[in-house]
Each structure stands twice: as structure tokens, then as C-alpha cells.
Amino acid sequence: MAMKWKKWALATSVLAVSAIAQAAPPSAAMLSNACAGCHGTNGGSAGPSMPSLASQSKTAIVDAMKKFKSGERPSTVMGRLAKGYSDAEIEAMGDYFSKQKFHATSQAVDAAKVKKGSDLQEANCSRCHLDDGKDGKDDTPVMASQWLPYLQMQMELYQSGKRKMPEKMAEKVKPLSKEDIDALLHFYASVK
Amino acid sequence: MTLDRRSFLKLAGAGVGAAGLPMIGRAAELMPKGAKRVVVVGGGYGGTIAAKYIRMMDKSIEVVLIERNDHFVSCPFSNLYIGGVIKDLNPLTIKFDKLAANHGVKVVQAEVTGIDPAGKVVTTSKGTVSYDRLVLSPGVDFRLEEMKGYDAAAMEIMPHAWKAGPQTVLLRKQLEAMKDGGTMVMTVPLAPYRCPPGPYERASMVAHYLKKNKPKSKLVVLDANPDITSKGGLFKKGWKDNYEGIIDYRPAKKVTEVEPGKMTVLIEGLEDVKGDVINVIPPQRAGQIAVAAGLVGEDKNWCPVNPTTFESTKQAGIHVIGDACVAGAMPKSGYSANSEAKICATNIVALMNGKETTEMSGINTCYSYITDKEAVSVAAVYAVKEGKIIAVPNSGGVSPADFSAAKMEAIYAESWLKNILTEMST
Numbered sequence: 313m314a315m316k317w318k319k320w321a322l323a324t325s326v327l328a329v330s331a332i333a334q335a336a337p338p339s340a341a342m343l344s345n346a347c348a349g350c351h352g353t354n355g356g357s358a359g360p361s362m363p364s365l366a367s368q369s370k371t372a373i374v375d376a377m378k379k380f381k382s383g384e385r386p387s388t389v390m391g392r393l394a395k396g397y398s399d400a401e402i403e404a405m406g407d408y409f410s411k412q413k414f415h416a417t418s419q420a421v422d423a424a425k426v427k428k429g430s431d432l433q434e435a436n437c438s439r440c441h442l443d444d445g446k447d448g449k450d451d452t453p454v455m456a457s458q459w460l461p462y463l464q465m466q467m468e469l470y471q472s473g474k475r476k477m478p479e480k481m482a483e484k485v486k487p488l489s490k491e492d493i494d495a496l497l498h499f500y501a502s503v504k
Numbered sequence: 505m506t507l508d509r510r511s512f513l514k515l516a517g518a519g520v521g522a523a524g525l526p527m528i529g530r531a532a533e534l535m536p537k538g539a540k541r542v543v544v545v546g547g548g549y550g551g552t553i554a555a556k557y558i559r560m561m562d563k564s565i566e567v568v569l570i571e572r573n574d575h576f577v578s579c580p581f582s583n584l585y586i587g588g589v590i591k592d593l594n595p596l597t598i599k600f601d602k603l604a605a606n607h608g609v610k611v612v613q614a615e616v617t618g619i620d621p622a623g624k625v626v627t628t629s630k631g632t633v634s635y636d637r638l639v640l641s642p643g644v645d646f647r648l649e650e651m652k653g654y655d656a657a658a659m660e661i662m663p664h665a666w667k668a669g670p671q672t673v674l675l676r677k678q679l680e681a682m683k684d685g686g687t688m689v690m691t692v693p694l695a696p697y698r699c700p701p702g703p704y705e706r707a708s709m710v711a712h713y714l715k716k717n718k719p720k721s722k723l724v725v726l727d728a729n730p731d732i733t734s735k736g737g738l739f740k741k742g743w744k745d746n747y748e749g750i751i752d753y754r755p756a757k758k759v760t761e762v763e764p765g766k767m768t769v770l771i772e773g774l775e776d777v778k779g780d781v782i783n784v785i786p787p788q789r790a791g792q793i794a795v796a797a798g799l800v801g802e803d804k805n806w807c808p809v810n811p812t813t814f815e816s817t818k819q820a821g822i823h824v825i826g827d828a829c830v831a832g833a834m835p836k837s838g839y840s841a842n843s844e845a846k847i848c849a850t851n852i853v854a855l856m857n858g859k860e861t862t863e864m865s866g867i868n869t870c871y872s873y874i875t876d877k878e879a880v881s882v883a884a885v886y887a888v889k890e891g892k893i894i895a896v897p898n899s900g901g902v903s904p905a906d907f908s909a910a911k912m913e914a915i916y917a918e919s920w921l922k923n924i925l926t927e928m929s930t
């Protein structure tokens with residue numbers, strides 16, 4: 313009897329301990345909500361320079377995070393943060409943000425530049441940046457409605473060689489003038 | 505005449521104002537509770553987010569947000585206002601109407617004056633509100649007993665500006681009125697206090713203003729800590745490169761007394777320092793309401809919590825987030841409060857639906873401006889290990905020492921503020 317009592321006490325105390333410890337590992341939402349203090353609720357950024365993640369291509373997010381983590385892609389803060397996550401957690405966040413509602417923005421864009429950019433993108437960018445940049449396929453990011461200052465800063469990183477441009481994209485970008493590139497970015501920022 | 509609780513509630517419900525009732529020792533119930541209710545105290549960095557995210561995750565839970573003011577002014581970026589980099593506090597000010605309109609949060613403007621953990625009721629200046637779970641995000645109050653002479657009147661002469669609003673405006677005005685060649689004195693309390701890098705960002709912004717407008721003036725920083733408590737290397741380099749001869753940084757100088765009449769602060773009775781403008785940042789503890797509710801731990805200052813749910817380890821049913829709580833390695837910052845609020849909200853929704861809780865994953869990032877166009881940051885990712893919140897090893901850290909990213913970070917920091925305030929107010 314005494315023995316039984318002891319066993320019972322032991323079992324319940326173990327139960328009590330495991331009741332405290334018992335919590336599921338961080339879910340995709342738990343992980344992703346922490347990013348929203350910078351990228352906006354559900355990844356929809358209020359701008360003007362922080363990129364939206366909402367409805368971004370999953371592979372593009374995962375690729376970006378892995379490149380931030382390894383240092384292959386330059387960053388101000390994302391490298392330090394990406395190092396805090398496992399590949400599985402990065403996958404989960406990529407999946408979460410890719411499923412959030414597209415975040416359309418109303419930005420101050422130059423109408424003439426938008427028109428020019430619209431013409432230029434057909435021949436130069438649309439092979440990869442599909443459907444006016446609304447469709448992010450595989451590692452190609454969605455660019456529609458992305459914040460213009462962000463796109464400009466990233467393009468500067470590409471052109472200075474700090475961020476490595478995909479070869480086929482570089483072939484298209486290199487011959488274009490500064491004005492052409494500027495027009496293209498105004499165009500993508502304007503797409504809703 | 506005596507009233508039992510039920511007939512009293514009937515009376516209150518029938519619209520009889522509290523003022524018209526006889527003294528009965530119990531304030532009127534402000535709003536009768538339905539099936540599931542969470543009350544959130546404090547409409548700042550933590551409280552707004554907890555209220556909003558609970559509603560985003562479960563519309564069947566009624567959420568009442570109680571805040572003493574009808575608006576909230578952000579401390580983050582208030583140093584830029586003091587330094588004249590931004591011209592007014594409007595971009596730092598939020599209202600709560602969209603939290604109500606978009607998420608159905610019931611916003612009550614009132615002072616919470618008491619908590620009854622057993623009865624699950626909070627008393628406010630407008631009446632009582634009952635809850636199933638309570639979230640406190642009251643921020644900090646000051647340990648005035650450790651700063652002799654620093655009372656409400658002294659604060660009007662030597663502002664703290666450690667809660668943004670009129671105090672921030674006062675310090676800015678004093679700095680503007682100071683003559684060129686004057687001395688501003690700033691005191692920094694021993695850690696932990698709200699926003700570890702905050703005092704040093706303030707020193708940078710004040711120095712930026714003096715350099716531009718009053719180049720013969722000086723800023724004396726009296727720091728109770730043995731060294732700069734956050735981003736030390738970066739601040740020192742930033743000060744050397746930009747503010748040599750303006751900032752006079754003196755570590756291990758603990759100010760324990762002030763004499764507003766003489767515009768003097770005293771360092772542990774040994775040394776006094778005079779200033780033309782004096783900014784006293786007093787030692788801090790959890791907001792008074794958390795202290796009154798018996799939620800502070802052995803240190804008598806901060807509230808220990810469960811690292812998964814942020815439920816107080818002192819009182820069941822009460823969760824504490826933001827500056828007031830002890831969140832392991834997470835610093836007392838606006839970003840931490842935001843992150844903690846979401847973790848807490850997730851697990852309150854789970855607990856109220858009888859579901860399994862989820863382990864925390866959190867982030868903190870604090871940007872600090874060194875000049876008007878350059879900022880540096882500290883960032884980390886947090887997880888639970890062996891029941892404690894720790895910074896994930898080999899992650900996080902501070903900006904590069906050569907300031908190579910400082911201009912871009914200043915641009916991103918502005919967007920951080922915009923996004924986090926938009927999160928809190930829409």
C-alpha cells in the first residue's frame with residue numbers, strides 16, 4: 313500500500329512537471345508573427361522601404377532566408393536574424409507568408425515612368441517576372457506592389473555587385489540605362 | 505440602505521450613474537461579461553498587440569482594452585524629436601479607433617486602480633470590469649525612493665522624458681532655450697531599465713542638436729552602470745567620429761539625489777554636478793498596478809512569468825508582458841513587447857479553448873540613431889530552452905563596427921516604426 317502511494321505520488325509529480333513542459337514546438341504562425349513587427353501584420357508592409365512578404369513565392373522567401381543566413385545575400389539585419397532559424401522553421405515561415413493575402417499598396421509613382429516601364433518589362437523581364445510581377449514562380453519573387461524604395465535599394469545592391477544577380481537577369485539588366493531601370497521599378501511598384 | 509450585488513448590478517444596468525448611488529464600497533460594473541472575456545490593461549507596445557491578435561485568432565473571445573489616455577505616444581523615435589530631427593510628435597502618436605472598428609476590440613479610456621485576482625475583476629476609474637483572463641502591459645513606473653528629491657514638481661524642472669508625451673516636449677523646449685556654451689546633464693540608472701540603448705541614443709541625438717546649433721555646449725552623461733549597457737562599441741565609435749568634445753561620458757556615476765532649486769544632481773553624496781538642462785532617468789520597476797496586484801518577484805521590481813504563456817507565476821489567470829515582466833534574455837523594448845504580446849495572445853486563445861499551448865519564438869530588434877542619417881541596431885531571435893527564454897546561439901548581434909550599413913539602417917528604421925505603429929493601431 314505504502315509502495316503504491318509512493319508510485320502514485322511519483323506519477324502525478326511527473327505529470328505535473330510534464331504539464332508545464334508540454335507545449336507544441338513553435339508553429340508557423342508563432343514563428344511568422346515575430347517577423348510582423350518589421351514586415352507588417354501577416355507580412356503586409358505599411359512601407360515605405362520595408363518589403364512586404366504577404367503572398368510572396370514560398371521558394372523566393374526560403375531562398376532569400378538561406379542566402380541571408382549563409383551571407384551570400386547582403387543584408388543589414390536579415391543575416392543576423394536568419395541565423396536564428398533551422399531550415400525547417402524557414403520552410404514553415406515561407407509557407408505561411410506565401411499563403412497570406414496579397415498586400416496591394418498605393419505608392420507615389422511617376423505615371424510617365426510607369427508607362428515606360430510597362431513597355432520595357434515585356435521584352436526584358438516578363439519571361440521570369442510573370443504577369444506584371446504579380447506571379448512569383450519558384451525563386452523569382454513577386455514584385456507587384458512591392459515598395460519602390462526597397463526595390464531601388466535592392467537594385468543598387470545588384471548593380472554594385474554586392475547582391476549576385478541571376479545570370480540571365482543580368483543579361484537583360486546590363487544593357488538598360490539608369491532611367492530604364494528606374495522606370496521598370498516604378499512600373500512594378502504601381503501594379504495592384 | 506444596502507444593496508446586494510445582484511440588485512446593485514440591476515440598478516447599474518438600468519442606467520443609474522455611479523455618482524447617483526449611495527456609497528456601497530463597490531463601483532458599478534461597467535460592462536456585463538459574456539461567455540469568454542480577456543481584459544488587457546495598457547494601450548502601448550504590448551497591450552494593443554495582445555488585444556488585436558487575440559481577436560484575430562478567435563472572434564468568440566471578447567477583448568476589453570483599458571488605457572488611461574485617449575492616445576498613445578511612442579517612446580521609440582522620441583529621441584529624434586528631442587534632437588530636432590523630427591519636428592513634432594504626430595508620427596509617433598496613435599489612436600485606438602481602428603482596433604475597435606477592424607477587430608472589435610472594446611476600448612475603454614480609464615485608469616485601472618485595483619485588481620482582485622480571486623474575484624477576477626479589475627476596478628477602474630469608471631467602474632469594474634470582470635475577466636476570465638487578464639493581460640497587463642502597463643510599462644514602467646519610477647523607483648522614486650532611490651532618487652531623493654525627485655518628485656512630481658522636480659519632474660517639471662528636470663524632465664525624465666522616459667514616458668513619451670508632455671515630458672518629451674518639455675525636454676526639447678529646455679534644450680532649445682539653453683544658451684550656447686551651456687551644459688546639459690543626463691543621468692542613466694543601473695540596468696535593467698526600459699530600453700537598454702535608449703539613453704545612449706538620446707545622448708547621440710542631443711549631441712547632434714548641440715553640434716549643429718550650439719557648438720560651444722556640452723552634454724555630461726552620468727551613467728550608474730560600469731559601461732555603456734548596449735551596443736557599447738558602436739556608440740563609442742559614433743561619438744568619437746561625430747561628437748568629440750561634446751559628449752562627456754562618465755561611467756559608474758550613480759545619481760541618488762537631485763536639487764531642482766540649485767539645478768544640481770548628487771552622486772552618492774560624494775560629488776555634485778550642475779547643469780543648465782538636466783534630464784533625470786530614474787531607476788524603474790513594473791507599472792504600479794502590477795506591483796499593487798502582488799505580481800512582482802523577489803526583487804520587488806519586475807514580474808516573473810511562465811515563458812510559454814507569460815502567465816504570472818504569482819497569480820493564476822493574470823498574464824504580464826512588455827517592460828513589466830521578466831522575459832529571460834529578452835530586453836525591455838517595444839519590439840520585445842510586440843513579440844511577447846503575440847506569444848501571450850496565441851497561448852491565451854489556446855488555454856481558453858482547452859487546446860495545447862505552443863512554445864514561444866520571439867524577436868527583438870532595437871535601432872538607435874547616431875546621427876540624423878545613420879542608425880545601428882541590435883537584433884536577436886529567442887526560444888525556450890530548459891524552461892528559460894534564451895537568445896538562439898550563433899544568431900543575432902549588432903551592426904557592423906565600421907558603420908557600413910548605418911545609412912541603410914536609418915532608412916529601414918523609419919519603416920520599422922511605421923510598421924510597428926500600424927500593427928498597433930489598425
Ligand SMILES: Cc1cc2nc3c(=O)[nH]c(=O)nc-3n(C[C@H](O)[C@H](O)[C@H](O)COP(=O)(O)OP(=O)(O)OC[C@H]3O[C@@H](n4cnc5c(N)ncnc54)[C@H](O)[C@@H]3O)c2cc1C
Nearest residue numbers: 546548549550572579580616642643699826827837838839
Ligand atoms: C527614449 C526611449 C526610446 C526607446 N526606443 C525604443 C526603440 O527604438 N525600439 C524599441 O523596441 N523600444 C524602444 N523603447 C522602449 C519601449 O518604449 C518600451 O519597451 C515599450 O513601450 C514597452 O511596452 P509596454 O507595453 O510594456 O509599455 P508602454 O508601451 O509604455 O505601454 C503602457 C501603457 O499602459 C498604460 N497604463 C499603465 N498603467 C495603467 C493603468 N493603471 N490604467 C490604465 N492604463 C495604464 C500607459 O498609459 C501606457 O499607455 C524606448 C524607450 C524610451 C524611453
